[in-house]
Amino acid sequence: xxxxxxxxxxxxxxxxxxxxxxxxxxxxxxxxxxxxxxxxxxxxxxxxxxxxxxxxxxxxxxxxxxxxxxxxxxxxxxxxxxxxxxxxxxxxxxxxxxxxxxxxxxxxxxxxxxxxxxxxxxxxxxxxxxxxxxxxxxxxxxxxxxxxxxxxxxxxxxxxxxxxxxxxxxxxxxxxxxxxxxxxxxxxxxxxxxxxxxxxxxxxxxxxxxxxxxxxxxxxxxxxxxxxxxxxxxxxxxxxxxxxxxxxxxxxxxxxxxxxxxxxxxxxxxxxxxxxxxxxxxxxxxxxxxxxxxxxxxxxxxxxxxxxxxxxxxxxxxxxxxxxxxxxxxxxxxxxxxxxxxxxxxxxxxxxxxxxxxxxxxxxxxxxxxxxxxxxxxxxxxxxxxxxxxxxxxxxxxxxxxxxxxxxxxxxxxxxxxxxxxxxxxxxxxxxxxxxxxxxxxxxxxxxxxxxxxxxxxxxxxxxxxxxxxxxxxxxxxxxxxxxxxxxxxxxxxxxxxxxxxxxxxxxxxxxxxxxxxxxxxxxxxxxxxxxxxxxxxxxxxxxxxxxxxxxxxxxxxxxxxxxxxxxxxxxxxxx
Numbered sequence: 074x075x076x077x078x079x080x081x082x083x084x085x086x087x088x089x090x091x092x093x094x095x096x097x098x099x100x101x102x103x104x105x106x107x108x109x110x111x112x113x114x115x116x117x118x119x120x121x122x123x124x125x126x127x128x129x130x131x132x133x134x135x136x137x138x139x140x141x142x143x144x145x146x147x148x149x150x151x152x153x154x155x156x157x158x159x160x161x162x163x164x165x166x167x168x169x170x171x172x173x174x175x176x177x178x179x180x181x182x183x184x185x186x187x188x189x190x191x192x193x194x195x196x197x198x199x200x201x202x203x204x205x206x207x208x209x210x211x212x213x214x215x216x217x218x219x220x221x222x223x224x225x226x227x228x229x230x231x232x233x234x235x236x237x238x239x240x241x242x243x244x245x246x247x248x249x250x251x252x253x254x255x256x257x258x259x260x261x262x263x264x265x266x267x268x269x270x271x272x273x274x275x276x277x278x279x280x281x282x283x284x285x286x287x288x289x290x291x292x293x294x295x296x297x298x299x300x301x302x303x304x305x306x307x308x309x310x311x312x313x314x315x316x317x318x319x320x321x322x323x324x325x326x327x328x329x330x331x332x333x334x335x336x337x338x339x340x341x342x343x344x345x346x347x348x349x350x351x352x353x354x355x356x357x358x359x360x361x362x363x364x365x366x367x368x369x370x371x372x373x374x375x376x377x378x379x380x381x382x383x384x385x386x387x388x389x390x391x392x393x394x395x396x397x398x399x400x401x402x403x404x405x406x407x408x409x410x411x412x413x414x415x416x417x418x419x420x421x422x423x424x425x426x427x428x429x430x431x432x433x434x435x436x437x438x439x440x441x442x443x444x445x446x447x448x449x450x451x452x453x454x455x456x457x458x459x460x461x462x463x464x465x466x467x468x469x470x471x472x473x474x475x476x477x478x479x480x481x482x483x484x485x486x487x488x489x490x491x492x493x494x495x496x497x498x499x500x501x502x503x504x505x506x507x508x509x510x511x512x513x514x515x516x517x518x519x520x521x522x523x524x525x526x527x528x529x530x531x532x533x534x535x536x537x538x539x540x541x542x543x544x545x546x547x548x549x550x551x552x553x554x555x556x557x558x559x560x561x562x563x564x565x566x567x568x569x570x571x572x573x574x575x576x577x578x579x580x581x582x583x584x585x586x587x588x589x590x591x592x593x594x595x596x597x598x599x600x601x602x603x604x605x606x607x608x609x610x611x612x613x614x615x616x617x618x619x620x621x622x623x624x625x626x627x628x629x630x631x632x633x634x635x636x637x638x639x640x641x642x643x644x645x646x647x648x649x
Contacts, residue, residue: 118369118371118434119368119369119370119371119434119435119436119437120434120435120436120437121371121372121373121374121436121437121438121439122374122436122437122438122439123374123376123438123439123441124414124438124439124440124441124493124494124495124496125441125442125495126440126441126442126443126495126496126497126498127495127496127497127498128497128498128499128500129469129484129486129497129498129499130497130567130568130569130572131467131469131484131497131499131565131566131567131568132499132501132504132534132537132545132565132566132567132568133482133499133504133505133506133507133551133563133564133565133566134504134534134535134537134563134564134566135193135507135561135562135563136186136189136190136193136531136550136562136563136564137188137189137190137191137192137193137200137561137562138189138192138193138197138200138509138559138560138561138562139185139188139189139192139200139201139202139559139560139562140200140201140202140557140558140559140560141171141173141175141178141201141202141207141209141558142173142174142175142201142558143198143201144197144198144557146174146175147173147174147557147558147559148557149174150173150174150175150558151174151214152556153521153556153558154216154272154274154454154455155451155454155455155456155457155458155475155476156216156217156274156275156455156456156457156458156475157172157216157217157475157521157522157554158216158217158218158219158275158276158460158521158522159171159172159173159215159217159218159521159522159554160172160218160522160523160524160552160553160554160560161218161219161220161227161522161524162182162220162524162525162526162552163182163220163224163227163240164224164525164526164527164528165224165528166224166240166241166244166587166592167181167182167183167244167526167528167530167586168180168181168182168240168243168244168247169181169182169185169524169526169552170218170220170227170229170243171218171522171552171554171560172212172215172218172229172522172554173558174213174558175209175558176209176210176211176212176213176215177209177210177212177215177218177229178202178207178208178209179207179208179209179210179243179246179247179250179256180202180206180207180208180247181244181247181248182526182528182530182550183530184206184207184247185202185552185560185562186530186531186532186550186562188202188203188206189560189561189562190562197509200559205250205251206250207247207250208246208247208250208253208255210229210238210246210255210256211255212229212231212236213231214231214232215229215230215231216230216231216272216273216274217229217230217273217274217275217276218230218522219276219277219278220240220278221278221286221287221308221595222278222279222280222281222286222328223286223287223593223595223598224240225239225240225241225592225593225594225595225598226238226239226240226287226308226595226596226598226599227239227240227243228276228278228289228308229258230272230273230276230291231273232265232271232272232273233263233264233265233271233272233273233293234261234262234263234264234273235261235262235263235264235273235276235289235291235306235313236258236260236261237258237259237260237261237262237308237309237595237596237599238256238257238258238259238595239256239259239594239595239596240592240595241589241590241592241593241594241595242254242256242257243256244587244589244592245589248589259309259595259596259599260308260309260310260596260599262306262308262310262311262312262313263312264291264293264302264304264306264312264313264315265293265302270295270296270297271293271294271295271296271301272293272294272295272296273291273292273293274292274293274294274301274455274456274457275291275292275322275323275457276289276290276291276292277289277290277291277323277324277325277342278325279325279340279342279356279359279360280325280327280328280340281328281339281340286602287307287308287309287598287599287602287603288305288306288307288308288340288356288359288360288602289305289306289307289308289313289360290303290304290305290323290325290342290360291303291304291305291306291313292304292320292322292323292344292457296455297455298455299321299347299385299455299456300318300319300320300321300347301318301320301321302315302317302318302320303315303316303317303318303320303323303344304316305356305359305360305361306359306360307359307599307602307603308595308599308602308603309596309599309600309602309603310599310602310603314361316360316361317344317352319346319347319348320344320345320346320347321345321346321347321383321384321385321456321457322344322345322384322385322386322387322400322456322457322459323342323343323344323345323387323457324342324343324344324387324388324389324397324461325340325341325342325389326340326341326342326343326389326392326395327389327391327392327463327465328392329392329393330392330393330465339355339356339357340355340356340360341353341354341355341356341395342354342356342360342363343387343389343395343397344387345384345387345399346384347383349370349381349382349383349384349401349404350367350368350369350370351367351368351370351384351387351397351399351415352365352366352367352368353365353366353367353368353395353417354366355426364426366417366425366426366432368415368417368435370382370384370399370401370413370415370437371437373401373411373413373437373439374439375403375409375411375439380403380404380405380406380409381403381404381405382401382402382403382404382411382413383401383402383403383404383407384399384400384401385400385401385402385410385456385457385458385459386398386399386400386456386457386458386459386474387399387400387457387459388459388460388461388470388472389461389463389470390414390461390463390470390485390487391463391464391465391468391469391470391487392465393419394416394418394419394487395416395417395418395419395425396414396415396416396417396487396494397414397415397416397417398412398413398414398415398459398461398470398472398485398487399412399413399414399415399437400412400413400456400457400458400459400474401413407448408448410444410446410474410476411439411440412439412440412443412444412472412474412483412485412496413437413438413439413440414436414437414438414440414485414487414494415435415436415437416435416436416437416438416487416494417432417435418432418433418435438493438494440485440494440495440496441496442483442496442498443472443474443480443483443485443496444473444474444476444477444479444480444481444483445477445478445479445480446474446476446477446478447476447477447478447517448476450478450517450519451475451476451519454475454476456475458474458475458476459472459473459474459475460472460473460474460475460520460522460523461473461523462523462524462525462551464525464549464565464576466572466575466576466579467567467572467575467576468486469484469485469486469497470484470485470486470487471483471484471485471523471525471551471565472485472523473520473523473553474520475519475520475521476519477519477520478517478518478519479517481506481508481518481519481520481553482506482508482520482523482551482553483496483497484496484497484499485497501537503537504537506551506553506563508520508553508555508561509555509559509561511555511556511557511559518555518556518557519555519556520553520554520555520556521554521555521556522552522553522554523551523552523553523554524551524552524554525549525550525551525552526549526550526552527549527580528580528581529547529550529580529581530550531549531550531562531563531564532544532547532550532564533545533546533547533548533564533566534548534564534565534566537566537568545566545567545568545573546566546567546570546573546574546576546577547576547577547580548564548565548566548567548573548576548577549565549576550562550563550564550565551563551564551565
C-alpha cells in the first residue's frame with residue numbers, strides 16, 4: 074500500500090485496495106463478465122429495451138420567476154458550470170438557498186413563493202425579488218449547495234472546498250436580512266490542493282448511517298477533465314478521503330421506506346466510471362468501507378442499431394428499488410444523448426450484493442420522450458449534467474439535464490411502478506413544466522439546479538380542468554434554478570385523488586414557524602458525528618470548532634476562529 078494509503082485509516086486503505094481492484098476490473102480490457110465480477114458480480118449480460126412515453130397524471134403550474142439582481146447584472150455574471158447545483162431547500166425550516174453570480178441568496182421559502190407569484194404577470198426586468206426580502210452571503214463561484222438530511226447544515230462548495238454553514242444562522246438572516254449577522258462556516262473541508270484547478274462537481278449527503286446523516290460523498294476533479302475522484306467525509310471532521318478515481322458521476326439513493334427499517338441506516342450509492350459502467354455500493358462506516366456490485370451498461374439500442382455510451386449523469390429513482398436514471402451520450406457520436414433507466418433489482422433480494430450467487434441480470438431501458446439537448450449552445454461544459462429528485466408517495470422522479478434547451482424538466486416512472494420505466498407526458502399544454510426563455514433572442518434556457526419544498530409553502534394547485542372545483546390536494550413546490558441566474562417556482566399536482574392524498578396526508582401545512590433558537594445547532598450535530606469516530610483530542614477539536622459559531626440571535630463581537638482545512642482528520646486517523 075502506498076504512503077498515502079498508510080496515512081489514512083485501515084478501513085479506508087482496505088476500501089482503496091478493493092476499489093482499485095474494482096476499477097482495474099472495470100477499466101482494463103477483458104471479458105465484461107470478469108470486469109463486473111471484480112466489482113461485485115453482474116451475474117449475466119445486461120438486458121436492453123426501449124420504452125415509449127405515456128400520458129401520466131402529473132400536472133404543473135408556474136407560480137413565477139425571480140431574479141435577485143438586475144438582469145443586466147445577471148447577464149454579466151459568469152455562466153454557470155455544467156455541473157452547477159445552485160438551489161437547495163429546507164422543508165423543515167422553510168428556507169431556500171440559491172447561488173448565482175452575486176453569491177448565495179438566502180430567503181424564506183414562503184417569501185420566495187409570494188414574491189414570485191406577485192411578479193408573474195410583469196415583464197422579466199420587473200421580476201425582481203425585493204432587496205429587503207433576502208440576505209446575500211458573499212461567496213463567489215459556488216458550484217453546489219446542499220442541505221443535510223437533518224436539514225441543520227448547508228454545504229456550500231467553492232473550488233476544492235466544502236464550507237459548512239448552520240441552518241439556524243441562515244434562518245435568522247433570511248428573516249432579518251439587514252439585522253442578523255452574515256453566516257460564517259463552522260467548518261471547511263478541502264477535497265484537493267487549494268492551488269490546483271480541482272473543483273467540487275457534486276456533493277451528496279449520506280442519509281442515516283454511522284455518521285448520523287452528516288457523512289457525505291463528493292466528486293471533485295480538474296476543470297479540464299470529465300473525470301474526478303470520489304471522496305467520503307463527515308461534516309466538521311476535516312478533509313475528505315478519496316476512495317475512487319476516474320469517476321464521472323455519482324448518486325445517493327433515498328432512504329428506504331418505513332417497511333424496511335433494518336436497511337434504513339445503510340446508505341446506498343452508485344457511481345459511474347470513465348469506462349461507462351456503474352458501481353453500486355452499500356456504504357459502511359461513513360463510506361470508508363462498502364459492499365460493491367458492478368453493472369455493465371453495455372451496448373444500448375439507439376434506434377439505428379447498437380451503440381456504446383459514456384455516462385454523463387446519475388440519479389436514483391424512488392424506493393423500494395434501486396433503479397437509476399442514467400444520462401448518457403454515444404461514444405462514437407457524442408451529439409446523440411439518451412436517458413436510460415438502469416434497474417439492477419431490489420436490495421430486499423437476498424443475493425443483490427452476493428458475488429457467489431449473482432442476482433438476476435440488470436435491465437437497461439432507453440426512455441423516449443425526454444430532454445431536447447443542444448450541444449452547440451452548451452459547448453465546453455463539463456458534467457455531471459443530471460439533476461434529480463423523487464416524490465416517494467407518487468413513485469415518480471423529476472429530472473433535468475444541464476444541456477437541455479427544451480423539455481428541460483421531465484417526470485419519470487422507474488422500476489416498481491407496475492408499467493415499467495417510462496417518461497410521463499402531459500397532454501394539456503397549460504400544465505407542462507415550462508422554463509422561462511432567456512438570452513438575447515429569448516429562445517432557450519438551461520437548468521442549473523432542482524429542489525423541492527415538501528412543507529406546503531407553495532400552496533395547492535388549482536384544478537386544471539375547472540378552477541371552480543376545489544384545488545388539487547397539496548403537492549410539492551418545485552424550485553428550478555436556471556442559467557440566466559433566476560429561479561422559477563412551480564406547483565406540482567396529481568390528478569389521481571388517491572395518489573394525491575398519499576402525499577398530502579404526509580405534509581404538515583400551516584405550522585407556526587420555529588423560533589430561531591429552536592432550530593437545532595448543525596455545528597453541535599457535526600461535532601457529535603465527527604467525535605463519534607474520533608479519539609478524545611479530535612472530539613475536543615470538533616467542540617472547539619463548534620464553539621466558534623456565533624449565535625444567530627446575538628451580535629458578533631469578534632470574528633469566529635478560522636476552521637482547520639488541511640490534513641487528514643484526527644478522528645479518521647484515530648481509527649488506524
